[in-house]
Amino acid sequence: MPTYQLNINGSLKKVETKADTPLLYVLRDYLELNGPKFGCGLAQCGACNILINGSASTSCMLPVSSVGDAEITTLEGLATEKNKLHTVQQAFVNEQAAQCGYCLNGMVMVAVSLLNTNANPDEAEIRNALQGNLCRCGSHSRIIRAIKTAAKNL
Amino acid sequence: MTAIPLQSRRKFIKNLGYISVGFTLLGSCSGTEDPIMAARVNYNRKLPGSIGRAKTVNAWLKILEDGSIMILSGKVELGQGIRTAIQQVAAEELDMELDKVQVHLAETGITPNEGYTGASASIQNSAMSVRFAAATARQELLALTGKKLNTSVDNLMLYNGIVKSKLDDKSYTFAEILEGEQIDREISLPVPIKDYREHRYVGKAVPRTDILNMVQGPAVYIQDLRFPGMVHARVVRPPGYTSQLTAIDGNGLKAEVAGVIKTVIKGSFVGVITEREYQAVKAEQYLRNHSKWTTSTPFPKPENLFTHIKEIADNPETIRKEGNVEAAFKGVETVKARYTKPYLKHASLGPACGLAMFDGEVLHLWSHSQGIYPLREALATMLSMETDKIHIKAVPGAGCFGHSTADDAATDAAILALEYPNAHVRVQWSRHDEHSWDPYGPALITELEASLDENQRINSWKSEVWSDSHSMRPNKDAGTVLAARYLEVPFTMKSRGYLGGGHRNADPYYTIPNIKLNAHYYDGPFRVSSLRSLGSFTNIFAVESFMDALAEKAGQDPLHFRLNHLEDERAIAVIQKVKALTNSQNTLDGEGIGYAFMRYKNSDAYIAVSAKVAVNKVNGHIELIKMWAVVDVGEVINMDGITNQVEGGMIQAASWTLKEQVTFNTKEITSTDWIKYPILRFSEIPEVEVAIINRPKETAYGVGEVAMPPSAAAIANAIYKACGKRVYDLPITPDKILNT
Numbered sequence: 001m002p003t004y005q006l007n008i009n010g011s012l013k014k015v016e017t018k019a020d021t022p023l024l025y026v027l028r029d030y031l032e033l034n035g036p037k038f039g040c041g042l043a044q045c046g047a048c049n050i051l052i053n054g055s056a057s058t059s060c061m062l063p064v065s066s067v068g069d070a071e072i073t074t075l076e077g078l079a080t081e082k083n084k085l086h087t088v089q090q091a092f093v094n095e096q097a098a099q100c101g102y103c104l105n106g107m108v109m110v111a112v113s114l115l116n117t118n119a120n121p122d123e124a125e126i127r128n129a130l131q132g133n134l135c136r137c138g139s140h141s142r143i144i145r146a147i148k149t150a151a152k153n154l
Numbered sequence: 155m156t157a158i159p160l161q162s163r164r165k166f167i168k169n170l171g172y173i174s175v176g177f178t179l180l181g182s183c184s185g186t187e188d189p190i191m192a193a194r195v196n197y198n199r200k201l202p203g204s205i206g207r208a209k210t211v212n213a214w215l216k217i218l219e220d221g222s223i224m225i226l227s228g229k230v231e232l233g234q235g236i237r238t239a240i241q242q243v244a245a246e247e248l249d250m251e252l253d254k255v256q257v258h259l260a261e262t263g264i265t266p267n268e269g270y271t272g273a274s275a276s277i278q279n280s281a282m283s284v285r286f287a288a289a290t291a292r293q294e295l296l297a298l299t300g301k302k303l304n305t306s307v308d309n310l311m312l313y314n315g316i317v318k319s320k321l322d323d324k325s326y327t328f329a330e331i332l333e334g335e336q337i338d339r340e341i342s343l344p345v346p347i348k349d350y351r352e353h354r355y356v357g358k359a360v361p362r363t364d365i366l367n368m369v370q371g372p373a374v375y376i377q378d379l380r381f382p383g384m385v386h387a388r389v390v391r392p393p394g395y396t397s398q399l400t401a402i403d404g405n406g407l408k409a410e411v412a413g414v415i416k417t418v419i420k421g422s423f424v425g426v427i428t429e430r431e432y433q434a435v436k437a438e439q440y441l442r443n444h445s446k447w448t449t450s451t452p453f454p455k456p457e458n459l460f461t462h463i464k465e466i467a468d469n470p471e472t473i474r475k476e477g478n479v480e481a482a483f484k485g486v487e488t489v490k491a492r493y494t495k496p497y498l499k500h501a502s503l504g505p506a507c508g509l510a511m512f513d514g515e516v517l518h519l520w521s522h523s524q525g526i527y528p529l530r531e532a533l534a535t536m537l538s539m540e541t542d543k544i545h546i547k548a549v550p551g552a553g554c555f556g557h558s559t560a561d562d563a564a565t566d567a568a569i570l571a572l573e574y575p576n577a578h579v580r581v582q583w584s585r586h587d588e589h590s591w592d593p594y595g596p597a598l599i600t601e602l603e604a605s606l607d608e609n610q611r612i613n614s615w616k617s618e619v620w621s622d623s624h625s626m627r628p629n630k631d632a633g634t635v636l637a638a639r640y641l642e643v644p645f646t647m648k649s650r651g652y653l654g655g656g657h658r659n660a661d662p663y664y665t666i667p668n669i670k671l672n673a674h675y676y677d678g679p680f681r682v683s684s685l686r687s688l689g690s691f692t693n694i695f696a697v698e699s700f701m702d703a704l705a706e707k708a709g710q711d712p713l714h715f716r717l718n719h720l721e722d723e724r725a726i727a728v729i730q731k732v733k734a735l736t737n738s739q740n741t742l743d744g745e746g747i748g749y750a751f752m753r754y755k756n757s758d759a760y761i762a763v764s765a766k767v768a769v770n771k772v773n774g775h776i777e778l779i780k781m782w783a784v785v786d787v788g789e790v791i792n793m794d795g796i797t798n799q800v801e802g803g804m805i806q807a808a809s810w811t812l813k814e815q816v817t818f819n820t821k822e823i824t825s826t827d828w829i830k831y832p833i834l835r836f837s838e839i840p841e842v843e844v845a846i847i848n849r850p851k852e853t854a855y856g857v858g859e860v861a862m863p864p865s866a867a868a869i870a871n872a873i874y875k876a877c878g879k880r881v882y883d884l885p886i887t888p889d890k891i892l893n894t
Contacts, residue, residue, distance in 0.1 A: 001412070017430070018412065025432040029386075034378040035371035039503055040585040041435075044828040047503060075371040089369040096361055096794055099802055100233025101368035102504045102552035108369055130836040134828060136503045137233055137553045138805030140839040142798070 004064050008033075009077025019065035024048045026064050027074060035075025035105045039134070046106035046133030050074050056113035058132075075105045078112060088112050091150035092143075099137035106133045111147045120151055191311055192249070192352035194289075196344035199853075201286060204228065204279040205341055208266035211294065212336040214287035215244070221315035221327040222254040223288075228268025229280040230260050230524055231364070233553040234858055235795040236276045238362045242355040242791055243281050246348055247288035249313040252355060253363075260526050260548035270525035270627055272556065272684060274754070274856030277791060282854065289347045294337045299326060350789070350850040357850060359794035376522045376549040377507045381578040384509075385415060386431040388438035389566045390424040391587050392640065394450020394822060395681065398422045402445040411437045418573045421642035422447075425570045427579060435584075452820045453679045460494055460599055463620050463676050470618065470672040471653060474661045477668030482614035483605055489707060490603045493696035495884045496815035497594040497680055499831060500559075504552025505588035508563035510571035511578045517544045517571065521564035522551025529561045529628045529635070533568055536632035536645060544568075555806070557627045557683040558592055559583060562636035569637055589826045591636060594816055595685025596622035596678060600660060600696035610708035612719060614668035619693065621656025622676055623649065626683040649677040655688035659863060662697050663753045664719035680816070680823075686803075687859035690754065691810070691866060695884065698750035698867030702874065712871065713749055724760050724786050724849070725753060731784040731845055732762035741875075744768050745779070748871025750864035759855040760786040763804065763864040765840070769877040774888030776873060778808055778840040783861055785844065788852035796857045801842045803861025809834040811866040813885055 003016045008031060015030050022041075027033045027050070036059055039047030043058040050059045051073035078086040085093065088111045098104050107130065114121055114129040121129070126147050135143065208214060208228075216224040225244050231237050241255045248255075258265060268280055296307040299317040303310075303324075311318045318325040350356070367374050392399070399422040408414050413429035414437055424445065426437040454462040509520040517539065523529045526546040534541045551560055567581040599620040607613040626647070632638040633647035657673040685691075705715035713733050720726050729751055736747055745768045753760050762784050768777040781804045790796060813832050817825040825831035866884065874880045879894040 017432075021432045025430070025435075029431040032380060033371065034373055034375075037375075037504065038377065038582065039505070040828060042585060042827055044585075045503060075369070079370075085369065092369045093361075093365050096365060096798065098233070098362075098365045098368055099235075099798060100503070100550070100553035101365060102233075102375065102502075104365075104368045105371070127836040127839070134503060134833060134835065136501060136555070136806065136833065138802030138809075139798070140805055140834075140836060141801055141842050144836075144839075 002065070004067070006064070006067055006072060007069055008072045009074060015064065017064060019063060021064050022060050023050070023062045023064050023067055023072070024059040027059065033074050033076055037102055037105050039102070046110065047103055049106040049109040049133070051109055051113055054113065054116050056110045075108060078108070086112065087153050088115065088147070088150040091146040091153065095142050095146040095149055097139055097142035097146040099139050103133060103135045107135070107143050111150060114147070115151060115154060119154060121147070191313070193349040194346040195349050197286070197347045198344040201341065201343060202279045202282045204266060204268050204283040205286065207268070208283070209340050210338050211287050211291050211341060212338050213266050214284055215291055216336055217328045217332055219329055221329050222256065223248065223250065225255060225257045225284055226265040227257055227280045227284065228260050228266040228527070229276045230271040230522070230548045231550045232271060232524070234276070234799060235362050235792065236280065237364065238360055239277060239281050239791045239795060240284050242360055243285040244288045246353055246355045247285055248292055250315055252360065254315060262526055262530055262544070262546045267527040269528065272524055274758070274858040274860065277854050277856045281791060285347060286341050286345045289345050290339060290341045291337050293346060294339050295328060295331055298331050302331070357790045357793065357848060360792055361794065374550060375504065376509070376520060376551050377504060377582070379509055379520055379549060379580070381511070384578040384580055385427050385429060385574065386434040387425055387427045387567070387570050387579050387581045388434040389581065389637070390426070390438050390441045390445065391591060392422055392450070393447050397447040397450045399424065400446045400448060402441065404441060404444065406444070407437060407440050410440050416574055417441065418570055420569065421644065422640040423569065423637050425566060427570060427574055431582065453818050455820060456818055459597060463597060463599060463678060466678070467620050467674040467676040468651070470674045472670065473657050473673050474669060474671040477614070479614050479616050479668045479670040482668040483603070486605045488603050488605045489704060490601070491696070491700055491703065491882060493600045493602070493692065493699065493882050495598045495692040495695065497597050497682070498685055498810055498814050499589060499592050499594055499816060499825070500555050500685060501831065501833060502552045502554045502558055502588065505583040505585055506559035506563035507551065507580065507582050508560070508565070508567035509578055509580045510564070510567035512571045512575045514575055515543065517568060519544070519546040519564050519568060520549050521546055522549055522554070522560040523564055524554070524557060524560070525627060529564060531630040532561070532628040532632050532635045532638070533565065535630050536565070536635060536638040537568065537572065555686040556595065559588055561628045562591065565635040565637045586826045589831055590823050591681065593626055593681045593683035596624065596682040598656070598689060598692035600693050602696055602700045604700070604704060606704065606708055610710065612664065612666045612704060615662060615666045617660040617671045617693070618674065619657045619660045619672070619689065620674045620676055621653065621689050622678040622682045623651065624655035624682070624684045624688040625650060651675050651677070655684065658688050658693065658755060659690040659697065659752060660693040661756065663725065663756050664716070665721055666719065686806070687862040690752070690859070690863040691807070694750065694752045694863030695866035695870065698752070698864060699870050699880065699882070702748070702871045703880070716751055722753070725751065727847060728760045728762040728784045728786050731847065732764050732782055735782045735784065735843065735845060736764045739766060741766070742768070744771060744876055746872045746875025746877070748868045748873070748875055750867035750871065752860070752864045754860045759788070759857060759860045761860045761864055763861065763868040765865070765868040765872040767869065767872040767876050769873055769891065771877055774891040776812060776886065776888065776891070778812065778838065778869065780841040780843070781808065781865065781868070782843045783845070784847065785857060785860060786847040786849060787855045787857045789850045789854040790846060790848040791854055793846060796846055797844045799857045800844045800861045803859070804842050804865045805834065805839060807862045807865030808840060808869060811869050811884060811886055815885055
């Protein structure tokens, strides 16, 4: 089985697996990360979002062999200091922007990705960025509010 | 109840990865500056049903060595925030810091058996039981200290985990008072509870602490559980409900897929266990492609669904009858309408997951089931095991909104773990299986007929409802869990013929002299069970759409017309308040505002919803601009919890109303992913606003389901106002608007 050297949350991780194993399974099953969630395996819901070189992407259909040396960031890698939250994470807590929270990983990762390129998005830009992310509980309005709050606090 | 030492139980929780983060959210509430004890009033009304099953304080509440409190609740956290609500009532009665109260959610042998977490009943049952248990504990702790110090309890104060004497300032921790014992006193009336005017947590918007974990990535959900040596599994589901396995060739499996440990075939149940998770995905795919099955019983043609339902329905039962509807209809003009709703999915964002480990004696399970005790009954029957040899711990999953697939995934894991003992077997469902095998919310038909009197008031009203069962939850009948139906000796699923829930809210809450409600039960072609608010969603869509039609006939404003038929002050108050919230709204051409009212189950919470829409008359496109809700759930426990539930409920209901339906052809279910079963996406989400009328002296009702039913009708009524088109058949789509 081939071995892959992956750049995950700022450190190099070696994984031995088949080339077609989707990155999501590598992150959850091999590297024991919980942030990215399995929602559909079809790149339709956004629960598995990660950042690839700072930009949000689904990970459930992305073969590990195609990742190369890209910088992968998961929910666990957002906070730069221990015991401190990323501004976006803090905004979601402050706005209580969750019910079950299963979609939250994707929402937070997309928000970080959006704010990386647009520090002051308007509501339409926020909604547009989140168009690929599903929430079943109906926490959408709080999520939008949290991202607005995060933009203010960045 | 099995007594498990505190030490080992805490170790058990720690092993699951639930490490609570020290985080004080209520700075302003910490510390009791004033040790004057809040006034107590005697509660002398009914005790909650759950106390009947667990009568003593220690069934609900344990004092830990460090003086903090462990609450044992038989309910499950589903994203509704019940854990926080329970913490609030316990901390309130014991005058403690919130973070000194832990809540242990459902686990067999440890927590009380509270049946299912559903029907918006967790506040009424679990949280209220905890309130009375904590209040009784307080009484007992004071009495014990009084005895110990040989003084009157009037000389004692209880707060922050201690009892203190006013006479000499001496204080004792709860643990010191109890000397290693727990409080086994029975909870009985009257219970002295804190006067609501002195509440510092209850009724406030106390933030949930679990969101802090959700944004960071420690283990929160069942899908995140990992154990040393854990193996992964998938189940090859049949191509249709009644398909049977006729041949399977797994000979080439190990050559094709690495890490295969075992294939388990029992009748038409096929499972495969692997070392790594993605190996299980591939192994399942391989076995599916190398197996042959019989053809499943065909479904009716989708265009004939509602005709089919009427054909197979039983004779109606008269559920409610007042006055004489038939006589009142004689010789007068009546208004009639028929409303329909398709099958709907729970469509949880996280497909089901279950873990099991058989240690040679006890089968341990981890499940996001809504009812672990009833699930245990089903598994005991299926596996011919004693219930006390099955141990189930509830672990949060993604929001499920009724009885979905959690119990089925646990059942899969149970079967496989018995075939592969001493290892934790983790079964993860695919999106395809989640969408295909979910017990859907059944299709409904609601037919209404009414007549007005000479004063333009409703004189007579008849409702006819056609519904499948809404309650196929697990119990000792093993056919309730999916895999049991496919074993060598299958457990068939007997239709329960239970109509309760199907006709819920089909009889209006309005004052009408002649009312009749008939309900027709049908045993339909799809697997069904309870979906958030059961029949109320369709029935209130029908009743409240119909009220607008009747108001138009009477030549009256729709809200004014409703108020003319209501006597209950609380009902009137929510309607007047929603009217006030929307008074300043202007509507442009093509825009409309609609309203709907409900008292849930005609006996619980009150709600009025308003929706504002814009309809494009050329292409029928519907833009849902904003929704408002005013709710009265009686006593509020958590202000923000209610707001969150109602906001989310309106959005989910809008998704049901405008987009959702299970699609199928005669051979199979075709809505098997998020493209084929679309739900609202961000571009379509309305702005939402919620107002709460708090009535702290009234009974606290649950809120989980109440936003669903009136939302559909408010949207339908708004669309009618916007473009003059009324759609009777959910979902309300652009083509239906154009073709009406």
